[in-house]
Amino acid sequence: AQSVAQPEDQVNVAEGNPLTVKCTYSVSGNPYLFWYVQYPNRGLQFLLKYITGDNLVKGSYGFEAEFNKSQTSFHLKKPSALVSDSALYFCAVRDGGDYKLSFGAGTTVTVRA
């Protein structure tokens, strides 16, 4: 079985400050990890993925994520947040042997000017 936890319902940061959105996962095999962003009344947009290799993954809009196998974490980061980054963020995991994605409950990010 595979699962994802996003421990924070809400993250608030000031514009220009670093942004971190936390995610931990559980899989029985090798994890394939994904981050998505959702703006109001829109579908989810793919940001980045970790499959294998370098633990630091770079994605769209200046986001990056760090894979930590020992802590089973895949935290999303952005060095300098923008007001336009305010949105709902989802972490997702797929067990290597399964094509279904398991999504976390989502974290609402608010970036204040």
Place this chain on the structure above:
Amino acid sequence: SQTIHQWPATLVQPVGSPLSLECTVEGTSNPNLYWYRQAAGRGLQLLFYSVGIGQISSEVPQNLSASRPQDRQFILSSKKLLLSDSGFYLCAWSTQGANQPQHFGDGTRLSIL
């Protein structure tokens, strides 16, 4: 490039009426297709997925059904809507392979009166 279209964007239906939501993908062949429901702007629930024409797998027993009459067309249906069917319905596609991300349409907001 690949695109995914969902329609209608919003729909208001009375209890007991039928439903048909359509999703089409362009620019790719033999995609995996998915229907999700998102309640209250939060977690996603996988309803159906399809790996090929006429191949439908149901994740949750419910009042809904899905069909895939063509390679890039995925339809979500109901014969009689319930109040509990209200929600935000998202269609997604991915290429074959567990390491491939899913790409989402902009969803249909369904309200049952």
